[in-house]
Structures are given as C-alpha cells and as structure tokens.
Amino acid sequence: MGERTVVISDDQQITNTDLNNIGTFARSSLDHVVKDGINPERKFTGFQVVASGPAQVTVGAGRLYDDGGVYFRDDDGGVVVDLLSLLPVSVEKIVSIVTWAQTIETALEPRTFIVDVDTEETEARTVATESRRYANINTVSGVEAADPTPPAVNANVLVIAHVRLSPAGIVSITDVTENRLQSVRDVGLGVKALEVWRERSGARLDVLDTAVAGLQASVAHVPSPEFTREIARDVSRLKELAELPDTYTYYSADRYLTDEESDTGNINFLARVEEGIHFADAAKQVAQLALLNSLDASVKVQNNFMLPAYTEVMRDKIVGNDGEISLAQYQYQTISTKLKSFSRTRIRYGITKTVCTNGAWWRSGTYDPVTNIFRRNGETWSVAIADVPLTTINHKWIRVTQFFTDTYNENYWEATATEQAVSGAFVAETFLNSEPGYVTAVGLYFTRKALTGDVVVMITETENGAPVYEKAIARVTFAAADLKAYPTVTKIPLPPTYLEKGKRYAIAIATAGNHFLAVVNGNKNTQGTLFHSVDGAWSQGDLTKDIAYSLYYASFKAPRAEVQLQPLQLAGGIADIDFNFDSCQPDGTEIAFEVQISGVWKAIKAYTDTNLLIGLPPMLPLRVVLLGTTDVMPGIGLGVNSQAVTTRPRPDFKHISTVRELPAPCDTIEVNARLEYWDATHHGCTIKILTGASFDVVETADAVVDVATPDPNAIIRRATFNIAVPVSEYKIQIEGTTDNVLVTYHVAERYDLAFS
Incomplete structure (x- = not known):
C-alpha cells in the first residue's frame, strides 16, 4: 500500500534499512493523503476536556494533525491537569489547554545482538523498538483581570480549550471548535443540506433578474439624490428649531420635568412643576399611611412594612455537625455595609392629572425619573447621573387622564440605602433561592459561644457567586447572651425580606466574639459556598465545608387581603391624591387602593x-x-416609609424662569408655550418678560398668536416682544387662570428665541 513498497527477493539477505522502510514508506504515504486530501493545517480530534475537580481537568484521548502527520495521546483515564497553582488571587483569568507534536523513540525492550560473526558470540542490549508520534498536553496561563482574555500562545501549539478560573476554582470550560478537524462525513452532510436548500430556493433565485429589472423601473420615478438631500437639510433645520439645547446661547427650551430652570426662590413664584407647569396648591395635607386598626389581625407590620398575616415555615436547611469553625480565626476588620431599602410605587389621582406629552422624555435618558418622581422631602438621595439609563429601564409608568402610576421594577434599590460600619470577623454562606418568597428568620447552629460579642446577620446579594456587603437587603444584630448551643437552633428573626426565584444570595455573619459554628462536609450545600472576608472587598471561598443553617419563610393565610387605612382628609375638599409608598410587588401580585364613595368601595x-x-x-x-x-x-x-398627600389647586398660577443670559443684547424675543388640555371658555394664559437690574421691569407682548396643533386640546401660544432698549438678560413669566378648579390645564413646554 502506498506510493512506494519494499521489494524482497527469494534468498535475499534483508537489512534493517529494508525493514524500516516498510513502516517509513507507509507512514509517508499516509501523511500525503492527510495533507493533500483532508487538511494540511494543524487540527485535532477527540481531546474532550472535562472538570474532574474544583481546580482540575481531565483531557481525554485524541489525535493531533500537523502538516499531514498524525500524532496521538491515549493515556488510560485521560491526562489529568492540575490547575490549583494557576488559580487567580482576586478576580479571574483564562488558562488555555494546548497540544503540540513530537516524535519520540519509545518502547525500550531487550534485544540480542551478534558481536562476533565467527564465534557467533552475542550480547543483550535494551533499545527503542518503536517510533511514536506523540501529542503533548500542557497549559498556557493568561493574565488575571476583571474581564480576562485568553493568553497568547506559540505558533507551534494548538489550543484545545479555554478554562476560566476564579479564586474558588473552575468557572467554565469552552472548547475551541475552530481548531477541531471536520470529518469527511460532516462535510458530506453539509453539502447535502446545501443541495436541499438549493432545490428549495433555486426557483426563487432564478427570477431575481426579473425582480431587479422591475425595481430599476420603479427607481426611475424616485426623486433625485439632490432633492432628497434638500429634504434632509430642511428636516435637520426643523429639529434644530424644535429642540435647541441651552448651549446655543440665543435659544432655550424647558420641558418642566424638573424645576432646574424655574426660579422657585422668587417671592412671586406660585406654581407646581410636575411634568409641566400646573396650578399651585390652595390647600395641601401630608399624612403617613397608617392602619385604621393598629391591632388588625389580618396583617403583620415589622419595621414599618406591612404584609398580610402569615405563618413561618422552614423551607431550606443544611443541617449537621461534621465539624466546627471558630469565627475568631478569621481576620478582624471593619467593613462599611450598605442596607438597601424596598423600592417604591407612586400613584397619583385627581383632576389636575392631565397627561403631559413631555412625560415621554423620561425615557430619553437625559432626565432622572427616579429622583424626580419617587423622592420624598428630607431624604438623602444617592442616584448618580451615571445610573439614569438604568433607572429609566427599571421605571414603569402609566399616564392617563386622572390617573398616573409609577413603579420601580427592582424590589430593592440603593437610592435611599442606609450605611453602617460593622466590625468583626466576616463569614458568609451562599445559597440558591429556588422559589420566590419572604425570608423571616435565619437559623444558625453554634457549637460553642463566647460570653460577649453580638452577632450581626445580613442577607446580601451576590456577584460572581460571592457575597457583596454593600448590597445587603436585611441586617439585624443578635445579642451574644441569646445564642443557643448545638443542637438547639439559634433562630434569628429578620424583617420580612423578599428573595427572588433563581437568584443567589448570601447569609453573612459578622462578630467580634469567639463563637463557633457547626459546619457540614462533603458539599452538602451543592448550590452554595462558604466564604470569609479577606479585605472587606473580596471574599475567599472554601469548597471543603459549608455552614449549617436553616431558612424560614412566610406562608400566607389567604391570597387576598383587604386592609382599612386611616382616611384621607383635606379641609375644603380633596381634588388630588398622591400616594408615594415603599412597596414590594413580586411578579403576579398587585397593590390597589380603594376609597369609599356613598358607602361603596371604588x-x-x-x-x-x-x-x-x-x-x-x-x-x-x-x-x-x-x-x-x-x-x-x-x-x-x-x-x-410611606405618605399620602391630598391637595386642591388654586384658580391661578405664576411661573418664573431662571435668568436667560445672551452673548449680546437683543431687542426681539419670541416665547412659545405649549398649552395642553386648553379650553378657551374657562382658561387664560399670559406670557411676560422680566428685565432690568432686579428683573422688576415687566414687558408685555406686542403680538400674541395661537398656533393650532394636531391635538385639538392643545395650542402653542406665541408671544413676541419688541424691547425698546436691547437686553442681554431676562426672565420669562407665564401666568395662568381658570374659572373652575375642577377644570385645569398645564404648560407642557416653553421655547424662546432672542434676536435683533
């Protein structure tokens, strides 16, 4: 077989070269077949890489093809690669499993050699009897980073797989499929699939020429590119005129989503800025939401948070006493923890809740809807401008006449988080929450307890499987004197804390006392890991044991609860209601408010x-x-934690803008105000300009024009001012009136232009 064969004649003396050529010629011919007919590139087959330990992989048998040569590796049980020494210190890294070709002489065996032909004297020697093409297996380590990349490898090696490592061990294994040799059978199946596709699609492709000809005939009637560019220029100019930012000095616009451009400190300011300019409040009462009956048995209230009545059930537990750990053995440190709070819902109802078209700008990412919608007076707010796109995504709202609702989709947020420095040794046990629910208590098992050292217990969120102390959602302090000795469980009550389905959390424990906790071995908590804090920002995992614990959840008595609260009140009558309350609304649940009208709940x-x-x-x-x-x-x-605000509007408002500064004096100013829910039979609106050193000179409009809009209930009032003495500074004053406080309108937007 092959390109060349060894010919041996009768009675011929055979040399070792003849015998060696039998294998050499066959190997050479097979190399040419692989190189010329299959693939000359460096590829592999087999070599399946699987995790065989927390920091260990096993590479199965396989073959390496290199320039026509076939190299193999078939160790019994595969090649075991220990990655423990390559684990990263703090974040993650990628280690590549590689192979390269090597020809070695192997299979040393004893053979007899003649040392004297005449006397036929022989001697035994140990020599290589086999030439083996061998596939070496090794590793190439990458650089440790928060977002690691695969390492660079030498040109003569081939990457089989990438193993992503964390300080705790293997995170994932990714095969490098582009380096795997595709068999002739796979290629044939691909060709067959292409033939099937050609049969199905060929008829359609064959008529493309006709379709293209038809398109060319149609395009002949399309306007020229120059005409299209002219339209684009005009549209661009219109966009500039409609939405010029304040950085264009002679132009300004305010959508009244915030009061940043409203002179709220002006003694004459009398308006409410809330998704437009609205009529100011004639009367207002702020009340805290409270139970009508503080002993109502249908609910439970803890930490000012109300849930329907429930009983406690143990849902998750890892119980045992295979050993113990001393909490004092870990590093004593002070960590600044941050307790997240329940997010919020805001419901507004009433006559002044007219839908402002500018509400859509909350979605633009330019404005922060969370701070401006959910904030309550006197709070310390921590939403950064960098978080605005995220808050926009998580903010769900409805705007219809008489009813606004805003819900923050995350159950917990950091906008009003409470910071607290906690000192002691920190350990944590992570767990996977399989079903949604409110955890009400944590059970811990102390094998030994010290006389002093209170225990701080937290439920925290996790990142990359490790606890994050700055994202605690529950935090309590438990007195050392109340700790129980094993086997009695120490049940530590928590305020009801909602845990989402399929999300990983951590039970974090911090104490300065020399307490001992029971642990279990054998990875009994298959979905969790024991961690201890190293430097406050990073936690080290321990894969050999887990803290024994039990979790108690709320089991509610009924799927519906009707709870009567303190009534809403306002002397002179209520026209608007504004609920701003802490809330937890898991998927599939609902919160609704009802008021009693003529004895009927609505x-x-x-x-x-x-x-x-x-x-x-x-x-x-x-x-x-x-x-x-x-x-x-x-x-x-x-x-x-929650409030209800009842208000009634005045029949008038007066809004004054902040100072408009121009680069040079101008004598003509044009102000456009969009008035929505406008009814000329009930409403009035006057636009004025304030000038002078103290802005006490009132300029009235020389011309006022109402421009119709596609919305029949909205107009744009355009006021033009011709100033006798050009000005470089001015304020805009918009005054509004109504003859019935049950019929109101709002100013959705102001756009002004100054020129000479």
Missing part, C-alpha cells in the same frame, strides 16, 4: 367612568387591597 385606577373626587369630598375612607398567592404576596410601607 378602586383608584385608570379608565374610571367618572372622577371619584367630583364634589371635592373633605374626607374619604381608604383601604388597600393586596393580591397574590399563599406563597408570595405584595407588601407596602407604613408610617415614615
């Missing part, structure tokens, strides 16, 4: 047939309806 919701506040009632009985399941229910904050 829901405060969108698309009601009539306004519930017609007649301006001075007091309204109030209740909240909580809907869910016996496993998961929504909850709301009470007391200082």
